[in-house]
Amino acid sequence: MALGMENRRRKLYGLAFGVILLLISMVISILFGLHRFDINDLWQAYRHFDGSNEHLIITTTRVPRALIAAAVGASLAIAGAIMQVLTKNPLASPSLFGINSGAVLFIVIGLAAYGSSLTMSGMIWIAFAGAAITSLFVFTLGVQGTGGFDSIKLTLAGASVAAFASSITSGIILINKDSLDSALFWMVGSVSGRKLDHLVIVAPYLAIGLLIALLLSGSLNVMALGDDSAKSLGQRMMLVRMLSALAVVLLAGSAVSAAGPIAFVGLIVPHLCRSIVGNDHRWLLPYCALSGAVLLVIADIVSRFVLMPKEVPVGVTTALIGVPFLIYVARRRRHA
Numbered sequence: 001m002a003l004g005m006e007n008r009r010r011k012l013y014g015l016a017f018g019v020i021l022l023l024i025s026m027v028i029s030i031l032f033g034l035h036r037f038d039i040n041d042l043w044q045a046y047r048h049f050d051g052s053n054e055h056l057i058i059t060t061t062r063v064p065r066a067l068i069a070a071a072v073g074a075s076l077a078i079a080g081a082i083m084q085v086l087t088k089n090p091l092a093s094p095s096l097f098g099i100n101s102g103a104v105l106f107i108v109i110g111l112a113a114y115g116s117s118l119t120m121s122g123m124i125w126i127a128f129a130g131a132a133i134t135s136l137f138v139f140t141l142g143v144q145g146t147g148g149f150d151s152i153k154l155t156l157a158g159a160s161v162a163a164f165a166s167s168i169t170s171g172i173i174l175i176n177k178d179s180l181d182s183a184l185f186w187m188v189g190s191v192s193g194r195k196l197d198h199l200v201i202v203a204p205y206l207a208i209g210l211l212i213a214l215l216l217s218g219s220l221n222v223m224a225l226g227d228d229s230a231k232s233l234g235q236r237m238m239l240v241r242m243l244s245a246l247a248v249v250l251l252a253g254s255a256v257s258a259a260g261p262i263a264f265v266g267l268i269v270p271h272l273c274r275s276i277v278g279n280d281h282r283w284l285l286p287y288c289a290l291s292g293a294v295l296l297v298i299a300d301i302v303s304r305f306v307l308m309p310k311e312v313p314v315g316v317t318t319a320l321i322g323v324p325f326l327i328y329v330a331r332r333r334r335h336a
Helices: 002-031 039-047 053-086 099-117 120-142 151-175 177-187 196-215 217-223 227-232 237-259 265-277 281-305 314-335
Strands: none
Touching: 002 039, 002 053, 002 265, 002 281, 039 053, 053 196, 053 217, 053 237, 053 265, 053 281, 099 120, 099 151, 099 237, 120 151, 120 196, 120 237, 196 217, 196 237, 196 281, 217 227, 217 237, 217 281, 265 281, 265 314, 281 314
């Protein structure tokens, strides 16, 4: 009993530390970049806003950017943790549902159809629709055929649909080259240039997805034991899978529609958090949320200084971190 209380207290301290680390990283994100500010500038921008360039940069660029990076990182990390349980694949990430490729395909179609008249808010709605439709189509394929749902069928369906969507995307870009620049900027993944309104649009879906994920945490623990064990414990497998898929669509679809397809956050963070708190999703999901938020905020800070005064899209930074980690996980699994 005493050992259990001590373990619980340690995990609570870890969450508190994560919150503090996230707040510190967000403040650094707001203050540092091509233009540097101090705490007083941040305070005055909201306490005594005067319309100056400094106050405008803080309130319309830096603060929304930090908030969007934190929200997107948390959403992708939780979605990745759920995907790894749902597919029984330690290398699974939100892109496995075709979320990234579906969102990009619909964005490119929208750019080809509307061109420069397509606003960022319009792109967000189109991207969310593409992510949702594609991932739901993949899940439907995963439950077809004899035997019902199968993680291998889901993985193959996701890979096939993602490849097909990417091919169609490339074909549209080649035919309609005017949409190339805008499409490439969005496809690489970035939180730069986003406004607070863009986060407000997807915030309800993020909140619903997070709520579903937290309510499913106990069921995810049972599902991780294996199908036979879960069924023997009375788990309603299809219902849990459908709700898990819905949570992934809401979380990752909202994240992709707000910031573009940012890779590897959903892969890296769940593995790191499991090494700290184990496989109990009641703790794992909150840890993933905080760690994913911190990771993407820090990656966004780093992206500003790599080619100063130019900025590297944060999707490139996460890829530079994620590729070596992916190789490490793959080699460790092979040796195991």
